[in-house]
Amino acid sequence: MSQMDHAQSGTPGFVTWFAATLPGLGLTFGIAVAAMAVQRLSGTPALSPLVVAMVLGIAVRNLIGTPAVAQPGITFSLRRILRLAIVLLGFQLTLAQLRAVGLPGLAVISVTLAATFLFTKWAGRALGVERRLAELIAAGTSICGASAVIATNTVTRGADEDVAYAIACVTVFGSLSMIAMPVLGSLMGMDAAHYGIWTGATIHEVAQVVGAGFQHGAEAGQAATVAKLSRVILLAPMILTLGALARRRGGSAHGSAPTPWFVLGFIAVVLLNSALPLPEGAKAQVVTLTSSLLTVALAAMGLETDLRKLHAKGIRPLALGALAWLFISGLGLALVGLV
Template structure:
């Protein structure tokens, strides 16, 4: 280190004297001490992953006992509950963050194995066009409404994606290109899970008053309910025909995840490029197509060949459910309910409005096309 001492009383023939004193201290740090320091500063993932694994097992057990209770809904609820009763120690934070991002992306890739293009073609032109119209209307309508009510950050984008396509997994997929704040992601996941859970109860009760037969009811559920598990729970109460239609229509919406994410990524890249042209420092250029979206499309292509045996698809489906359950527990653990109640009324308003929008658009669509 270097010290400077200035003589403030100059002689008559000289200016201020500057005396520079340099002190050098040298010491050796033992290699084992360096490695120990590096090890202690590196975040440990295993506590959080262990917590996610326990929650995943609990969610699976609850679904086995009560089949009408979607496993992923239970996982999110457990995450929110554990976070808000302060049951998660600080050591679990890195691992839960890893689960909420990395494990979610792996689950989205495996989600592609649920979708065969032949099933989509079998719907016919009119239902496919209806599903596309409902998704587009909900996505852009929710984003527009979110901006109108002044919702901050990426919440309008994330909520629009979750409600229009496939719930929490779609929120996480969009986060792959938007790189949103964790609080925005957690709030969006909480809202889409809340409204999807309400739909499990509300839609079966509305079937008779709305005069929907099994086919139209299945189409309505598939076109308006968010998560695949929630679709199964809501559609299964009306019998196998309604359940089959609901799942196929729902998977058609899942297929639209890729173009929505890629299109948003392209728009964000253009925005970042314009910001760079105007001199903004550190302009971010999001990925046009994240690798996990490529993996999702690859799995759709593999499933569409019809070459995979049923046993492989069943194992992959179980693995996907487990990965998504662990990931959703991680995302749920980021939700602060007290903060959401104090400051999140606009997000709640947007979520409810988006739910009404997609349910209304889907109902009109099935009456016209099915």
């Protein structure tokens, strides 16, 4: 068979795949566009379009129903688009940010992250919370909110309802931190650097960190943002470690745990961005693209979430989220005071 024959035989396969995927992609992208519009119209930068997209997706799934024809596109959004977005997230991070935080700041961030993850896993067992859900709450609380939850689930492989519950937890308690920490920081008379490290090392979402940090002044806001982005870099070793542990356990009920190769892509992009940073204009476009793709992935997650299953999980996971939130906030404050 000639090369032209090979090309022609491959074309129908791609056309068939594209036709099957298009309805679901149209649905997830449509919900993502609506979520970003809601965020802009609200005038609230801390309102994450990721969370809005998930809520809208849940509403469509549970009020209208997800059409079967959309399933291939929804699955593509949850897998391929999500992994691409996490790789592109590396363009927002550089090794210089780690140096800017300094060794004491990095020590606070690393110890707080590791201790919170382990405490949350332990507390989950004590409360009787299912292991996968506890792991997702631990990742979202200790690293970077919704992005960490959906990235960690590539190796944890929890149900979509587990992901939705974990994201709800980190959204609620991260928002409480965004409201409470500026007040507490002022009452305790914290200087900009210490306050920035505290908020950056403990608040769940990047947008929540920015919202809380800049309420204490520009210097505190910049310190908080850099600390938070340094914390996000630790997402890569965390997922690789969890993937290795899952394979040692023999995988999960959903099959053997995959190797999260996309995390290596994330690391490579961070290294590339450190050596050859993008121009500001191009970086802004990549940031927008990354946020948009993550929003699409969360829309797909919402479309896969059954509220009846979510309700059946009860209040214990919410209690776990609260305990994890109190733990990371208190430990971060204590370590900042010591360092």
